[in-house]
Amino acid sequence: MEQLNYEDMQRHLAELSGMDVKDIDPESLKEIKDITIDHKLPVEERVLSVIRQTGNPYAYLDNGTVIKISFADSGKTLQSCMEDYLISEILPDLK
Numbered sequence: 001m002e003q004l005n006y007e008d009m010q011r012h013l014a015e016l017s018g019m020d021v022k023d024i025d026p027e028s029l030k031e032i033k034d035i036t037i038d039h040k041l042p043v044e045e046r047v048l049s050v051i052r053q054t055g056n057p058y059a060y061l062d063n064g065t066v067i068k069i070s071f072a073d074s075g076k077t078l079q080s081c082m083e084d085y086l087i088s089e090i091l092p093d094l095k
Contacts, residue, residue, distance in 0.1 A: 016056045021068040029061045030054050 035053050037046055051057050059068045 013051075013057070017058045017070065019056075019058070019068070021059070021066055024056070024059050024066055024068065026061060026064075026066050028055065029059055029066065031061045031063075032067070035060065 030053060035050065037050065039046070041049065047057075054060060058070065059066060061067070
């Protein structure tokens with residue numbers, strides 16, 4: 001991956017995040033099991049490492065299947081969403 005300045009990197013990542021899964025070439029992706037993360041590195045360096053390894057941090061292969069991830073701009077954390085989901089699934093059974 002070529003060296004990009006901050007603004008170019010933001011623009012590039014926005015393009016990647018907006019790609020339709022049908023437009024992603026599976027040959028350009030890496031298997032999730034082959035992506036390594038050094039948890040001793042600071043968060044910023046871990047993110048850059050994933051970008052360098054994958055080329056597209058929003059897509060990867062899982063046993064040959066293209067997986068595309070996205071994030072909602074809802075302001076809620078994953079933990080909060082999971083708590084809401086679990087409560088909605090458990091509480092009806094407790095009544």
